[in-house]
Amino acid sequence: MINKKKVPLSLPIFLILSVFLTGCSEVPVQNNIEKVPAQNSTIKTNNTIHTSKGVYPNTKEYKDVISIIKDETKVPLQLLTNWLPLEDTSSYYGLNYKVDKNSYVIGIYQTSKKLPVNSPELNSVGSFNIGFLSGVKTNQNSTFSNVKQLLGNTALYKPIKTEKLSAALIDKDNTSFYAKDGKWEIVYVGNMGADKVLKELDQQLKEYPINLKASSGQIKLISGNKWNCTVEWKSENGKYLYTLNSNQDIPNLLTQLNSVKNK
Structure with a gap:
């Protein structure tokens, strides 16, 4: 059983995420994230989405962490019901989190060995972050940063x-683009040919439209050696x-985004 311990977050959300992603060793937990084999599930190939049937990571530790977060925050939980299976079947899921009454952050890692929840080793060689999801109470009149600033003039x-x-x-x-999809603003910056990425995104959204309920949102797509994608959205209220x-990548990102559910 994971020990419940409240971690106060008094910093602004961008500082919270920065601190969070550099380690969460202050939460003493003894349980390990279990290995979840990726067979029997598939991921995107050749610009086609293959949605996994399972929930990943589907472990007791993950469920216990979600239960703790539910108990300790007043922010309505929105959680991915599918982080997608690990591509390397010999790897393990790692997990860290922080929570207080006005915010929560959950990070998912791929690791080369079993590690405790919030282990400092999640930031060491053999482990790397594959994503995080956060929620924070905000001012109803607050707005997103100008996403076009990434694009220059x-x-x-x-x-x-x-x-x-x-x-x-x-x-x-041909290295960047801007586009809109209803309430969503989207930008891309990278080295893959912006016209090709835009065409793929346009086709994927036509076949798999974003069904996440939100009052507004923005998507930042950055490609280099690996994809680094950030999606922000405000609740309907x-x-x-x-x-x-x-x-x-884009198809799997949309799969993840469309798996977000209120919990």
């Missing part, structure tokens, strides 16, 4: 035709801000 971008997306703009060097960070 969009006045120099040119319009590009899409099927599902609107207001699509692409830069002359505007009182809570949620953030999903993931190292998945």
Whole structure:
């Protein structure tokens, strides 16, 4: 059984996430995250979404952590019901978290060995973060940061035709774009050919539209050696801000996003 211990979070949410992702050793827990084999489940290949049937990580420790968070925060929980199986079947899930009455953060790791929840070794060689999900109480009148700041001078971008997306703009060097999908603003910056990424995103959203209930949201897609994607959305009443960070590509990111449920 995981020991319940409240971890106070008095810092702004961006500092909370920074501290959180560099270690959570102050929560003494003895249980290990169990190995969850990836066979019998599939992930995206060749621009096609294959949704997994299972819930990952489907372990007692994960469920215990969710139970603790439910007890200690007043923020309505929105949780991924599918983090997707680990691609490396010899790896393990790792987990850390922080919670107080106005916020919570849950991080998922891929590790080379079993580690306790909130282990400092989650930030050592052999382990790496594959995503986190957070929720925080916020001012109802607060707004997102200007997502276009990632793109530089969009006045120099040119319009590009899409099927599902609107207001699509692409830069002359083909390394970034801006687009809208209803209440969602989307930006991409990377090295994969912005026009190809935009076409894939447009097609995926046409076939698998975002069904997450939100008053507004934005998606930042960054590609390099690996994907680094961040999705932020405000609850329908505007009182809570949620953030999903993931190292998945576009189809799997949409699979994850559409698996978010109120708990």
